[in-house]
Amino acid sequence: MDPFEDTLRRLRETFQVGHTRSAEFRAAQLRGLGRFLQDNKQLLHDALAQDLHKSAFESELSEVAISQGEVNLALRNLRAWMKDEHVPKSLATQLDSAFIRKEPFGLVLIIAPWNYPLNLTLVPLVGALAAGNCVVLKPSEISKSIEKILAEELPRYLDQSCFAVVLGGPQETGQLLEHRFDYIFFTGSPRVGKIVMTAAAKHLTPVTLELGGKNPCYVDDNCDPQIVANRVAWFRYFNAGQTCVAPDYLLCSPEMQERLLPALQSTITRFYGDDPQSSPNLGRIINQKHFQRLRALLGCGRVAIGGQSDEHDRYIAPTVLVDVQEAEPVMQEEIFGPILPIMNVRGVDEAIEFINRREKPLALFAFSNSSQVVKRILAQTSSGGFCGNDGFMHITLASLPFGGVGASGIGRYHGKFSFDTFSHHRACLLRSPGMEKLNAIRYPPHSPRHLRKLVVAMEARDCSCTLL
Amino acid sequence: MKDEPGSTNLFTKLDSAFVRKEPFGLVLIIAPWNYPVNLNLVPLVGALAAGNCVVLKPSEISRGTEKVLAEVLPQYLDQRCFAVVLGGPEEMGQLLEHKFDYIFFTGSPRVGKIVMTAAAKHLTPVTLELGGKNPCYVDDDCDPQIVANRVAWFRYFNAGQTCVAPDYLLCSPEMQERLLPALQSTITRFYGDDPQSSPNLGRIINQKHFQRLRALLGCGRVAIGGQSDEHDRYIAPTVLVDVQEAEPVMQEEIFGPILPIMNVRGMDEAIEFINRREKPLALYAFSNSSQVVNQMLERTSSGSFGGNDGFMYMTLLSLPFGGVGHSGMGRYRGKFTFDTFSHHRACLLCPAGLENLNDIRYPPYSDRVQQLTRWALGSQSCTLL
Numbered sequence: 037m038d039p040f041e042d043t044l045r046r047l048r049e050t051f052q053v054g055h056t057r058s059a060e061f062r063a064a065q066l067r068g069l070g071r072f073l074q075d076n077k078q079l080l081h082d083a084l085a086q087d088l089h090k091s092a093f094e095s096e097l098s099e100v101a102i103s104q105g106e107v108n109l110a111l112r113n114l115r116a117w118m119k120d121e122h123v124p125k126s127l128a129t130q131l132d133s134a135f136i137r138k139e140p141f142g143l144v145l146i147i148a149p150w151n152y153p154l155n156l157t158l159v160p161l162v163g164a165l166a167a168g169n170c171v172v173l174k175p176s177e178i179s180k181s182i183e184k185i186l187a188e189e190l191p192r193y194l195d196q197s198c199f200a201v202v203l204g205g206p207q208e209t210g211q212l213l214e215h216r217f218d219y220i221f222f223t224g225s226p227r228v229g230k231i232v233m234t235a236a237a238k239h240l241t242p243v244t245l246e247l248g249g250k251n252p253c254y255v256d257d258n259c260d261p262q263i264v265a266n267r268v269a270w271f272r273y274f275n276a277g278q279t280c281v282a283p284d285y286l287l288c289s290p291e292m293q294e295r296l297l298p299a300l301q302s303t304i305t306r307f308y309g310d311d312p313q314s315s316p317n318l319g320r321i322i323n324q325k326h327f328q329r330l331r332a333l334l335g336c337g338r339v340a341i342g343g344q345s346d347e348h349d350r351y352i353a354p355t356v357l358v359d360v361q362e363a364e365p366v367m368q369e370e371i372f373g374p375i376l377p378i379m380n381v382r383g384v385d386e387a388i389e390f391i392n393r394r395e396k397p398l399a400l401f402a403f404s405n406s407s408q409v410v411k412r413i414l415a416q417t418s419s420g421g422f423c424g425n426d427g428f429m430h431i432t433l434a435s436l437p438f439g440g441v442g443a444s445g446i447g448r449y450h451g452k453f454s455f456d457t458f459s460h461h462r463a464c465l466l467r468s469p470g471m472e473k474l475n476a477i478r479y480p481p482h483s484p485r486h487l488r489k490l491v492v493a494m495e496a497r498d499c500s501c502t503l504l
Numbered sequence: 505m506k507d508e509p510g511s512t513n514l515f516t517k518l519d520s521a522f523v524r525k526e527p528f529g530l531v532l533i534i535a536p537w538n539y540p541v542n543l544n545l546v547p548l549v550g551a552l553a554a555g556n557c558v559v560l561k562p563s564e565i566s567r568g569t570e571k572v573l574a575e576v577l578p579q580y581l582d583q584r585c586f587a588v589v590l591g592g593p594e595e596m597g598q599l600l601e602h603k604f605d606y607i608f609f610t611g612s613p614r615v616g617k618i619v620m621t622a623a624a625k626h627l628t629p630v631t632l633e634l635g636g637k638n639p640c641y642v643d644d645d646c647d648p649q650i651v652a653n654r655v656a657w658f659r660y661f662n663a664g665q666t667c668v669a670p671d672y673l674l675c676s677p678e679m680q681e682r683l684l685p686a687l688q689s690t691i692t693r694f695y696g697d698d699p700q701s702s703p704n705l706g707r708i709i710n711q712k713h714f715q716r717l718r719a720l721l722g723c724g725r726v727a728i729g730g731q732s733d734e735h736d737r738y739i740a741p742t743v744l745v746d747v748q749e750a751e752p753v754m755q756e757e758i759f760g761p762i763l764p765i766m767n768v769r770g771m772d773e774a775i776e777f778i779n780r781r782e783k784p785l786a787l788y789a790f791s792n793s794s795q796v797v798n799q800m801l802e803r804t805s806s807g808s809f810g811g812n813d814g815f816m817y818m819t820l821l822s823l824p825f826g827g828v829g830h831s832g833m834g835r836y837r838g839k840f841t842f843d844t845f846s847h848h849r850a851c852l853l854c855p856a857g858l859e860n861l862n863d864i865r866y867p868p869y870s871d872r873v874q875q876l877t878r879w880a881l882g883s884q885s886c887t888l889l
Contacts (some may be wrong), residue, residue: 052779056801072605093869123822134820139805140597141828218829226627233624237617240634242833244629263859270866307867317867414851418526421850426519430852435510441528441847442605446629448848460828461835463808464801465817469792472650480694480704481656494819 038313040172040212043200044143048358050197051324056168059115061195065165066114068193069158070107073100080154083181087153089320094275102432103158108186109434109451110166117166117455120464133466138459140168142218147209147232149224150179151278151372156246157186160221163454169219174212177205177303178322218242219458221278225370226443233446236355237419244447244457246280247440248370248371249397253283254387254413256404257292264403265299268376269307271427273354276319277324277374280426281399281421284371285360286378287470293358293378300376301341304354313344321350322371330373330492336366337377384409388416396420396442399428420444505555507851518861520853524758525846527555527607534596534619536611537566537709538665543633544573548864549607556606557585561599564592565709600851604628604847612757613830631834631844633667634827635757636784640670641800643775643791644679651790652686655763656694658814660741663706664761665713668786668808668815671758672747673765674774680745680765684733687763688728691741700731700738708737708760717760722752724764771796775803783807783829786815807831 056062073080077100086098110117120135148157153289157175164171175186189202204213213220213235222232223246236243255264272283288296308315321327327350334343334355342355357377360367366377379430381387391400400419408492410424419439423430431438431450439448449457477486477493507522531551535544544562549740551558562573574588589599600622609619610633623630642651659670675683695702708714714737721730721742729742745763747754753764768774778787787806789797797811807827808817817823818837826835834843 047883091867091869093867098756123820125822126820129816129820131812132816134817134823136824137801137809139828229627230624233627234621237620237624240613240616240620240632240830240833247627261861262855263857266859266862266866270862278766309868315867317869403856407853410853414524414853418847419849422524422852424851424853425856426854429516429519429854430850433510433516433850433852435512436521436849436850436852437848438525439848441526441849443627446627448850461806461824461826462806462828463817463820463823463825464811465809465813465820465823466794466797466801466811467813467816469647469650469790469812472647472653475653479653480702482694482704 039208040202040215043202044172044215047198047200048143050132051140051158051170055195056140056170056198059118059367062166062168063111065112065194065199066111066162068195068347069162069165069425070104070159071109072190072193073104073158075193075284076185079185079189080182083153083185086181087150087179088275088278088322089318090275091317091319093317094319098275099152099154102155103162106159106162106434106451106454108456110162113452114166116470117452118168123188126494128490129465129467131468131471133464135464137462138167138455139459139462141458142169143172144169144219144221145172145174145212145217147174147220147222147224148176150176151275151280152243153179153182153186156223157182160223160449163449164219164221164458165194165199166455167458169458171200172212172217173199173201174204174209175201177203219243221449222246229445230390244439244449245445246438246447246449247398247443247445248280248372249395249444250284250367250370251281251397251399251419252391252394253286253295253385253401254381254384254391254403255286255288255292256384256402256406256409257289258405258409259403260405261292261295261299262302265296265303267403267426268401269303269354269457270299272376273304273307273374275317276321276352278322278372279428280370280372281431283376283399283401283427284397285367286376287381287390288378289382290380293380296378297340297358299354300356304341308354312342312353313346313349318354318374320389321352324350326372327352328423330371330375333366333371333373333375336360336364340378342374384412388413390418396440398440398444399423401427418442505749510850515850516854518855518858520851522851524849524851525554525843526849528845528847529556530559531556531606531608531845532559532599532604534560534561534607534609534611535563537563537569538662538667540566540569540573543610544569547610547836547841551606551845552581552586553875554845556845558587559604560586560588562588562590564590585856595868601640606630608844609633611643614763616832631826631836632680632832633825633834633836634785634830634832635667635759636782636827636831637671637754637757638668638784638786638788638806639726639774639778639781640673640788641768641771641778641790642675642679642683643771643789643793644676645792645796646679646790647792648679648682648686649689652683652690654813655788655789656687656690656741659693659763660694660705660761663708663739665709665759666815667757667759668818669816670763670786671784672754673763674768674777676769677767681765683765684727684743684745687743691728695741698777698829699729699740700733700736705741705761708739711737714739717758717762720758721755721762723747723751727765729761752843765853769797775800778804783827783831785827785831786810788814805829 434451540755821838
């Protein structure tokens with residue numbers, strides 16, 4: 037018995053009758069999403085605190101405000117984004133109407149993870165709804181409190197003939213993926229990303245995969261260690277390190293490491309006090325499985341800062357590891373926790389060589405007082421996104437696309453990029469039903485003279501404002 | 505290649521935000537046999553312009569072109585970053601087991617699935633330029649001779665072996681009566697009384713496809729043409745009528761100089777017919793009424809759309825070329841090709857100092873700080889600040 041069959045059929049039928057096409061309908065859905073966030077803010081904060089011990093600050097900044105911002109941006113720009121884009125024409129098509137029309141794909145599946153369970157569900161949803169699709173949302177079953185709110189509260193704010201939340205674990209997700217969707221948007225691990233893409237291939241369904249990796253953070257000798265420590269620590273320990281774009285490991289010289297360690301300790305104390313476990317501003321690990329995984333990583337290298345853990349609380353102290361070997365687990369898998377290993381390199385070249393030997397990460401960071409060093413690292417590596425002298429600030433800018441490359445992902449979103457991701461860009465050329473004489477030169481029997489004229493007429497013209 | 509600047513919010517005002525285009529690395533281009541120069545070289549242009557190394561796998565079926573691409577083309581390129589590989593389905597399967605950083609495939613939906621499945625093992629992004637049956641709706645409000653000219657030219661170009669050719673006509677029985685003599689007249693004008701001797705009509709690529717097409721001539725009833733010659737792999741410009749939806753000619757992509765006509769009783773029935781089927785690569789609508797053309801555009805979906813003409817839009821490099829649903833994913837031509845073969849990397853360069861500005865984001869937190877942060881995040885776009 038397939039639990040999803042009826043839901044999917046219902047949503048498809050709604051799409052086919054054109055229910056979701058108008059700007060008014062889409063705007064109403066987006067406003068509904070906005071009201072969901074406003075009406076349930078406290079509920080959402082409580083749920084995030086329950087699932088991940090997120091502080092009100094983190095919940096507001098990285099979950100609610102980001103989602104609200106995307107809703108507002110989409111509402112402000114919806115009609116502009118939906119507009120046909122007229123394109124420059126050739127001589128042969130001067131009298132025609134040539135444009136790109138944005139169309140919804142149809143039935144979209146969004147699969148979200150547990151680490152930013154509101155953000156990573158709602159931000160893609162904004163794009164999918166703005167683009168006029170019907171949406172099936174599959175939130176993570178691991179972030180249980182948010183899952184409950186998304187399943188029980190969110191549908192009340194949206195038109196349920198074109199929106200549904202489905203629940204379940206890996207087995208149910210596998211069943212769901214056997215169905216045909218018109219677009220699949222997945223955020224999660226590369227391992228599951230492959231499963232999703234393979235399932236999508238059976239139906240020729242396009243996908244966006246927001247995956248992960250180990251995000252390198254190079255720290256040059258020419259740096260203020262305290263400033264670097266502040267910035268790296270904030271981005272590393274935010275959400276107890278459970279962030280796909282967090283700096284995963286540091287690359288620096290042994291000399292820099294000596295200067296960084298006391299600076300990092302100072303930062304951690306400033307941020308979380310002498311007893312981080314009692315700070316309201318430090319998150320917790322999502323579940324036992326990940327807690328045990330992370331606790332095992334504490335055995336790699338040598339603990340220079342932190343290293344404490346508490347199973348009952350799923351608490352891991354803000355930790356820095358040194359003397360780490362590349363073959364150790366902490367340098368093999370994405371850490372996704374409040375542990376920062378430091379690998380020593382003897383300068384920029386060795387750092388670049390180290391980075392390029394490995395899979396392309398989702399994010400890459402370089403700290404240096406010298407903009408030349410920063411630019412060099414940028415120029416000689418590849419990654420989803422890059423930030424010089426800071427952490428993942430770049431993802432707060434809706435004007436920049438957010439996505440991976442290589443093993444860290446396919447496709448991108450945020451802001452207008454979300455709308456474009458969930459739209460088919462249809463090339464359109466509307467010609468006159470008359471004026472047939474102009475077409476005579478293309479018909480057989482052919483002549484070299486006609487061919488010459490045709491080639492000239494088809495030549496691209498860079499600016500449509502030049503007179504014929 | 506230029507970095508594209510992005511707009512900043514209050515948090516990032518003093519920073520440099522831009523999108524940098526980077527090559528993916530090693531790109532595989534798999535090309536078909538019907539436009540063997542175009543469909544090899546046009547993707548190649550984009551892959552090279554974007555800075556990638558390229559492996560080209562031309563079709564083994566268009567042997568003459570395959571030879572030239574394998575023997576002559578590499579002489580014109582730097583062979584450290586460009587290679588042509590040859591072979592059939594088995595060799596291609598082997599090739600696809602390797603990891604590429606991008607795969608660009610033009611061909612059938614069936615093989616498209618195989619390519620995407622292979623790509624999924626390495627999380628390799630793909631562009632798939634596939635095919636389908638491209639519907640061509642002809643309204644009653646039309647000049648049949650003009651429609652006949654335009655449809656015939658695009659249908660019989662390259663002996664119909666074009667992924668964006670009108671595959672079948674949808675019109676009323678009345679329109680069909682007016683179209684048939686017009687189509688005959690056009691075909692005679694284009695190819696003479698004996699099309700087989702016209703220098704302007706192509707031939708079918710190989711025996712396998714010739715036999716396939718010859719079998720399709722048995723569907724419905726031949727209204728125009730219908731002749732074939734096995735030795736020449738010649739199929740006459742043909743129009744079929746009285747065709748049933750279940751017949752092979754209405755089930756598979758024709759890819760030959762055969763045009764079946766299905767009758768519908770108006771635009772609504774045409775739209776309903778079209779929407780019951782897979783989204784095609786191209787869709788055409790002919791009508792003197794721009795309202796009818798716009799309705800057809802509004803209420804259907806396809807890779808691209810042509811109103812009152814065939815695939816003329818292919819000549820405009822400012823329009824993206826690609827499919828949707830079973831007709832494909834991704835797009836190219838012109839700048840779209842460059843963008844297809846580039847990773848768009850979001851970059852933010854922040855000052856190494858000015859640390860005081862960052863204080864508001866660090867714990868321990870206060871309520872006032874939260875308000876400020878929310879406001880700062882929201883203040884994007886070109887408004888002052």
